[in-house]
Amino acid sequence: MGKLYIVSTPIGNLGDISKRMIETLTEVDLVLCEDTRRTGKLLHELQIPKKDFLSFTDYNEKAKTPFVIEMLNSGKNIALLSDGGTPLISDPGYYLIKQAILNNIPLDIIPGPSAVVSAVVLSGLPSDRILFWGFLPKKPGNKREVFKQYRLLTEVTPITIVFYESPFRIRESITLLDDQFPNCTLVILRELTKLHQEILRGYPKEILYQLSSNPKGEITAVLRLNIDPKSH
Template sequence: MTDTATGTLVLAGTPIGDISDAPPRLAAELAEADIIAAEDTRRLRHLTQSLDVQPRGRVVSYFEGNETARTPDLVEALEGGARVLLVTDAGMPSVSDPGYRLVAAAVERDIRVTAVPGPSAVLTALALSGLPVDRFCFEGFLPRKQGERLARLREAAGERRTLVYFEAPHRLDASLAAMAEVFGRERRAAVCRELTKTYEEVKRGGLGALAAWAAEGVRGEITVVVEGAPEPEPVEDPAELARRVRVREEAGERRKEAIAAVAAEAGLPKRQVFDAVVAAKRPEAR
């Protein structure tokens, strides 16, 4: 299956739970690839055994820790005509998984890149959430540290599209609590756990209620879907804008972050909110 000129990089989706969800082409690609770059070679072995496939090509590990170092070798193989198959532990490569560096390097060298479409936790959770799916954005994993997590969420406070996040089970309660603090306790969300597996569960509700539920402990692979921000209510009164900033500052936000959040909520330029804050501090405004 080796190409005569430059080779081909194939990104292959793998099941996110139920092995029977494997796309039909996956078995053929696993059997015929010259090189299989796998996030976890042990999981790859389980996958090939489950699909009753015996790979003929060389298997190499390709994960976050060696992605940068291994990419040049794989590109060299591709330039030599090899068909390289990239698989991750679950879902599509590059989506919060290894793959982006290799794809970018291949594209830069005009090497053909194609895909075997497969299951996606992002799209599956979005479809099951019951929240709007016409416009959405994927935010990946939130930062581990609370301050950085809150800052990231504040950046998305005014986002009107549905938001999709990945999260580790041991950090889920902290992340949901942070979302409730920034987005509001009543903002609708869905926690999708163990998708397509035996103990699949979709928990829907307000962020405050979901945070309380998660505090008891949650296991499994987690995808969180959050409703986008509501349409802003028109705010023309500078005093009201300044008051909203002051409330956020008193809650611990830095002024710059508070101004950005209020501007996003009100659908106004940050400069307009900043001017309102400055005006409120003038003696004549008191």
């Protein structure tokens, strides 16, 4: 029986590659990835011999998982990658991991970069309790509901929330935050670890003034409400 490796890859800076990641990708028989061209370029940069790739995305994960399980059962070692960061964290892989466990297939992880952890550390906000929301809903009404639920949770215990947002919707989301929580502390981290990394801190209205009218790149937001929890 083969082994399934969950492999973290850089979120923007190739200098964050680990020796263990290179060793694992060199040795496996098959690489599952979201974008085969992007992953092929990464392996070329690392001078790793050419590999067999299988496109593995949110849209085809369930359909392709039986084939992957069959390959693992036949003795093939397989690596699961995302386009950047750690697989499964707002990326494909959950269904595959669940099925691998049900089939008693050995798992291993090659830990590494994560936008969530990096954002929390750089934010300067309390990190003792963190709620990671993933990507916010696209519709404004659903976003308001998320923020409302966060407010209710914060009234019970102080907690920092982390979420991803599209550069095309980030200004809308910050405007909603300004409407609901004008005095909250917000940190916007754009293009983490890349050449044009940008970190903006302040109240939502202040961030709107600082942020480009047409931001580009991947955005992670860290938020903390400045309210006291209810006493018990």
